[in-house]
Every structure is written in C-alpha cells, then in structure tokens.
Amino acid sequence: MNLDQEKDKEARISSFVGAIALSELVSPTLGPKGMDKILQSMSNNNEISVTNDGATILKSIHMSNPAAKILIEISKVQDDQVGDGTTSVVVLAGELLREAKRLIELKIHPQIIISGFRKAKAVALKALEKASVDKSKDKEAFRKELLKLAGTTLSSKILKTEKDKFSEIAVDAVLRLKGSTNLESIQILKKKGGSLKDSYIEEGFILDKKIGVGQPKRLENAKIMVANTPMDTDKIKIFGTTVKVDSSAKVAEIEKAERDKMINKCKKIVAHGINCFINRQLIYNLPEQYFTDNGVLSIEHADFSGIERLALVTGAEIVSTFDNPEKVKLGTAKLIEEIMIGEDKLIRISGCPDPAACTIVLRGSSGHILDEAERSLHDALAVLSQVQIETRTVYGGGCIEVLMAKDVEEEAKKVSGKESLAVEAFANALRQIPKILCDNAGFDSNQIVAQLKAEHYKGNVNAGVDMNLGCIGDMQQLGVVESYKVKYHALLSATEAAEMILRVDNIIKSQPRRK
C-alpha cells in the first residue's frame, strides 16, 4: 500500500503545528498597531504587494499542511461573507487549537474537548447577542454608528492616517447603494499621483474611457443609451453562410450592403433621440463617424461591470436591439465631460437623477499604496454594506472578547466533568485576542488583559483596550465599534474549523499528481 499516512498523535501534532504556525504568521497584523507583510510572487519576483489584510496574505501563501488549508478556507469564506475579520478568524481558530493541544497533552480526548467547545460557543454567542446594540431606528445615530464602524475597520489599515475622511467616503458610498450588498456598483478608481488625502468620492460617476474622435468633450443634459451590441463587424448569426460572388463589382455591392446595414443600425440608435451612446463592445470608425455627424457622443469598450454600473447610475437599461425605441428606457445626466486626474483623461458623468452606484477616486504615491488602500476600503465597504442588513453592532478593542470570555468562564464553573476544562480553555482563547492586540502595539499585554478582565468582572461592560494610550478605556466613548455579524461569523467559523481539525485522527495523503 503506497499510502502516505499520518496517524493518531502524529496526525494531531501535524494539524496543530500547521494551524498554529499559520495563526502566528498572521497574528502580528492584527489590530491598529499591527504590522504589514510584503508578499513576493514566486513566478515573478518583481510582483510584490504590501498588505495587512489577512485574507490577502493567506490567499497568496502556499501551504501543504491540511489543517492550515482549512484555516485558509475559513478566512476566504469570512472575506466573502462579511468582508472583514479575516485575520481574527484565523487567529481565534489557532488559539483554540493551541488550547486544545494543551488539553490533549493532559490526556483529554478530543471528543470531550469538542463537546466543551460547543457548550462554550453557545454561551459566547449568547453573550455576543446580549451585548449587541441596534441603532438602525434613528437615521442620524445610525449614520454616526456607521462612521465609527468604518473608523474601527480602517484603523488597522494603511488608511488610518486619513481615517475620518475615508470613513465618510465609505459611509456615503454604501448609503448610496440603498441596501443592496452588491459592491460591484462601487467603482474604486486608482490613480497614481497626489497623496491619499486627495482621494474623494465622486458625486457623479467616472468612466475610465475616451470620448470618440471629433466629438464634443462636454455635453449638457445628456440622454444616454447604454448598449451591449457589436458595432464593429455585425455578423449575421445564421450558420453556414458563405458569400460567393462572380465579379469584383458584386464584392463592392455586398460591401456596400454591409455598410448600409451598419448605418441602418446607427440610424435606429440615433432615432431613440439620444445624444450619448455608450457601448460595451468596440465601435468602429464608420459608426463612430456617423455618430459624430449626428451630434451623438459615443464611448466604446466600456467593460461589463462598467456598463452595469452606468446603467445603475443613469437609470438606463442595457440595450441590444433597437427596433422599439418607445420601449427603451434611456438614462439622463446633467453633464458629461472629459476631466483630467493626474495625467489621465477620464469621462465624468454627473447630475444623475438617482444614482445607485458611485465612484471613489483613490490617489496615492505608489501602486502598492493604492492597492492596499483599495483592499482596506473594500473591507470597510463590505462591513458597512452587511451592516445594512444586520444592523447590530458591538464594541471592539477586545471588549467583546473579554465579555464573552467572562460568560464562558462562568459557564465553566457550572459544567461538571472534564468538559469544564475545555470550556475554560475556550475562554482563554478568546482572551488571547486583546492580548495579541496589546502585544502588537508593544504594550504590557499581561498587565492590560488582566486589568481588562477585572474591569469586566466589576461590571464595566464597555471596557476595552485603548490602543492609543495603552490602558483600559471606555469603548463607547472612544467609538470603537465593530459589526455584530463579523464577530458572530468569526466565532462560528473558528470554532467549526477547530472542531473539524480536532476530530481528525488520520491524515491520508495521495501521491501528488505527476506533472
């Protein structure tokens, strides 16, 4: 039998080592004082990125350890589902496994640890729910809460220097979506030059394309048609047709017919009464010239997501046939103009009646900064958009973890049998989060976490780590707020993953496929 097997103790050690190593890899990036990583591509040494986003780091590293792969997977799911907390979920799972490892060394069976963890998880979730607050009823207060939320998310990222500015940008952008969670409608445009401070949210919409040759660079009261139709060579989609002619004169005739067909199409388009035509596909010179002659501004090759966003912004529908002008909904905008950002010419569409999409223009001195800024902003946007659905929030800065740990510890006292050790271990793992936050900031973590624990036992439920002063602070006053859903999901995934890894007593590897 040519099976590569790791059994019992060996399998467990290999899982624990892999998982803990992974969590130690990302834990220094946690929190506002977390450090960044440089990721260098294996295939192309020039391709590097600088990031402190857990999901990005984990996605890029190559791991062959199965347990580590499970953690990478939960980080990805966390990113897809809630957008933030991708580091904390891995760190928490790692800490849970570290605790479990300690218990297994004390000869406690994994199944008992699992059932203890489950009890603890239930208590922790209850505590989390109890501590959550919902401020969605009062619009003004909710907006403030959103700003705080964005601030907390951004504080650990490169954007923290301009935290307030970007919080405003993110909140404005998300509120424009009107409850939709489709982040595709927010376009993030990265333009090198200037500094992060010069970034802004565009009132209208910016399209990174060019206006057709010889057409006006400025158009007021635009009536826009957004189309997805071939404007290069419009083939007839009947299969098996070939053109066979017996003289060159006929070739010219056919060619003319082809041209007529295109001109006809253009005529039909113009008959919609538009003065701006935006197509997803290429527009060849012939139709472009026709549009120019008829005073229609044409923009070619706007990619698919661009087209969808345009449709959302201008309220137009995406058109592919042009026979029923009366049925087609056109978009409107007060002004379309060519603008310059840095060196690049772009098209700005502004004054739309009810835009449901928007553009954020990011400026920065280098590509790496812009990339990281985009990732950070994306995290904030994702969190904010999810908060539109699940409006509850909790306090950050390690406050909620210590709070949950306290309840879990109380529960441990009630559990009889060996499970109580596992429940206690769960509480310890939770308290590691504020500890790591402190460690990363260079504070005396043992001291602060112990103080924090004491504060919570005194009944001060808002106590957390003040990351600026390095002492205990009131998270409500400091405005450190996190999304309930992020925490909920992180706790759930981390425990699920830890359970899954704990249950394994055998790793069976197939031979790697020959290349």
Add this chain to the structure above:
Amino acid sequence: MNIAFDEYGRPFIIMREQDMKERLTGPEARKANILIAVSLMNILKTSLGPKGMDKILVSPDGEITVTNDGATILDNMDITNEIEKLLVELSKGQDDEIGDGTTSVVVFAGALLEQAQKLLDKGIHPIRIADGYEHACKIAVEHLKKISSEITFDRENYETLITAAMTSVSSKVVNEFQRQLSEIAVKAVLTVADLERKDVRIDLIQVQGKTGGSLKDTQLIDGIVIDKEMSHPQMQKEVSDAKIAILSCPFEPPKPKTGYKLNIDSVEKYKKLQELEQKYFHDMVKLVKDSGANLVLCQWGFDDEANHLLYQNELPSVRWVGGVEMELIALATGGRIVPRFSELNEKKLGLAGHVKEIPLGTTNDNIIVLEKCSQKKAVCIFVRGGNKMVVDEAKRSLHDAICVTRNLIRDNKIVYGGGAPEISCSLAVSKAADEISTLEQYAIRSFADALDQIPISLAENSGLDPIETISNLKANQIKTNNPFLGVDCLGKGTENMKEQNVFDTLAGKIQQLLLATQMAKMILKIDDVILHHGQN
C-alpha cells in the same frame, strides 16, 4: 519472448515478460491479500460510532476532504492495489444500495478476513472457511430478522423516522445540529415519498451547498434552487405566480444537423438573410410571450440581442440551466421541457408560486429559488456552513440520513444499534456452531468472533475498555435474554438501545452482512496474484 540479433548477426533471446510480472501464489497470496484488507479496516474502524474520528484526505492535487464516511474515505484514497479496489467496490456497493453503513461493511469484511487468517494458519482449507462463513451468514441474517422490530409512522407522526436519521447523523462532525438536520432530511423524504407504493425517488431531493453562515442556517426549501442568476442585470428579480417556459433549445437561428451551405451572391440575398435573422429572434421571443410565460429557463445560452429582446418583453430569463435541474424543475412545476419554440403552449408551462433571485455575501453571488411549485414533487436542502469542508461533510451526512429514511419507508423493520444486533448475532452464531460436526464449525465460530469487531471498535472509540464491555454485554444479553443491549457510547447510563432510541434499518444491516461475507469469500478464494507492471 523476442529474438534479436547482435551486430555480428548472432541471435539472442530477450525475455521481457518475466521481468514485468510479479507473482504470488498459494498461502503467500492469501496472506498478502488479507493483510491489505486488515490494514484498510484498521484505518476505517476509528471512524465508527458517535465518538468516531475523522480523516483528512489530501488528493493528488492537494485538495482537502475531511470526512468520516467510509465510502468517501475509500473513494478519495490513492488506491492501486487490487484487493483495496475490491474493498472500495464493497463500500460503494453498500452506498449505492443502502446509503449508510459504508464504514461498518468494510470493518466487518476486514474482521472476517483477519479471523480467516487464523484458521488458515491452522491448516483449514480456504474453501471450507468460505463455506462456513456462508452458513454462518445465513444464521446471522435469520437471527437479525428475528430480533428486528417494526416502527410505525405516517405523514403527520414521523418522530421514529427522525430518530433513525439521527442515529445515522450522530457520527458526523455535524452532530451538533443532528436534530435539525434529521428533521430536514425526513421532511424532505416525506415530501417526495409515495407512501402507498413505498417508494421514494431520491433524485427529487436536491442537496445544494454554499459556504457562509452556519450549519444552523441550513434549511429545507419547498422548491428548487439553481445556482444561476438572471441573464440580464436589469431583469425583474422576483416573479410571483410564475409561468415558466422550460426550454432545451437555444435562442438562436436553427442549426440543422445535416451539413449545408448557404451561398450569398447578391445584395438582395444578403438583405434577405439579414431580415431572416431578425425574424428568427423576434419570432422566438414572440412565441414565448404568446404562450403566456413570464419566466424563461433555458438550457443553453443566448446572445445579447435575444437577451435584450427578452428583457424588453418583460420576460426574466435564466440561461445555462443544468440538465438535471431542468428535469427537476419540470417535475416540480408540472411543466414540460420544450425542445422547439413552435411546440410551446400554455399547457406546457410550469407553475411556481414565487421565484426570486437571492444575493449571498459580499461577492456578487446569486442563487435563484423557485418556491411553491405546483406539483410539490421536488424539494431542495440548502446547506450552509463555515467552510467548504463542513458543507461537503454536511451534504454527505444528509445523503446518509435521506437514505436511511427512504429505506425505512420501503421497509419499516429496524434493529437497534450500538452494536447490539452484532452481539446478539454473534451469540446466536456461536451457539449454532456447537451443533455442527464438520470442519466448518471453526469457520462459523470465527464468524461470530468477527461480528464482535464492530461493538469492540465502538467501545474503543468511546474510550471504554473493549474486552470488558463486550464480555459484560454478552453475559447480560444471555442473562436477561434481551437482544437490545449495546455499547453505551454516549455515556447515557443505560445499555438498552431501545431506551436510547438508537436504531438502524434491518435492510441495511442484512446488506452489510451479506456484502461483507461475499467479499471475504471472494478474497479467500484467490490463490494466485499475477501483477503486470506497467511500461514505466
């Protein structure tokens, strides 16, 4: 054999084949085969029972599966040996026929062979062992039927079914929500079951999974879920009282199977062709619209022009719907799959009370849900979980639970679990062995010993002293004449499986015994293994 000539023209013989072959014969072959089966058993037996452990399987591409389902473990293992392949087939056989007990069947077959080795060492001929096993298996099956009981249930009271499903789910990582998952599985089966004919078409139960959320969010959807989105981003996302045209033809001009060539040699013909093309699209959309449909599901794609026409005619549509889903949708909505536009009419449309597109998570990921289908014949279980591995394992667990429930609907006889039937059979078989005067007596007794392997593994996995537990159980079963005593895996304080509500299907248990015995017999009868090495 090849004759070749060297450079001086002298002939020489090349014997290639000998080098390529490896041969094991007689006792050696048997020993090697048995060893392989036993080592597989040793891998699987730690996964038995509610306290069983999982395995991580790493595929050749580095993909990871975490499971404790016997069939899945074997399926994902890198198997090259023929005996291993036989055992994988065995597990699959159990999976196809019964759907549950895939681990036990391999463990039992392994145990039978392990016992056989001892007999072989004593000098008993393998055929005699095989005959003895055959005989013992008959006794065991008869005994199982004797100790089985019947359960009752109907559409309203299905608590017993849930209990049975729970036994099946209890050994998986998802057992935290075993009650919920079992309920979902049972409800799903009952919805599609035909209780009069005692038949369940399992393929009408769709099990779809998406990562995200928690297992707790897993739900039974009374309808069908398609992992697709509306073809045009601005189409309606929600349709009430949907009349669905289910099309298996593409929205494009017809493509005759016979090869043909269309020659264009004049401008008129060119223009005509162009008109024809336009007409095709318009006609197609018109035919759909005229049939009264307000939702189009198409197995194929359609191009931008058709897409827009559909949108303009307020016909939300979904493209690239899978064939299996098409059939399910047709069944559930009472519609017909229409292969030609001209055959579309109102009678062939499927009806669904509510159809909507639901976004998931932050990455533009959508699903389409068809609810309140007119025929109510198909349901979907939508599984959520924190990571891909959990979702996959939950799907497998649900499959097991669904199979168990189906088996009970087919045949409502059960035996109690926890190793109780194995112990009881073991007692019955060894009692019968004493009455047999031939050599087979030994084989029959070994069969009884092999039966003990399952409760022993259960006890081992639950952290109990296996030998002590089994001997106690045996003594107690004889003393109290109660065949329901089994291993108390969960430490509930009673060994009576009837009180613990742990039960398995009779059909499943019988199948396990039969399949494992057959496999053991087959392997025992092999006395010559000739291996051909490949070219490399």
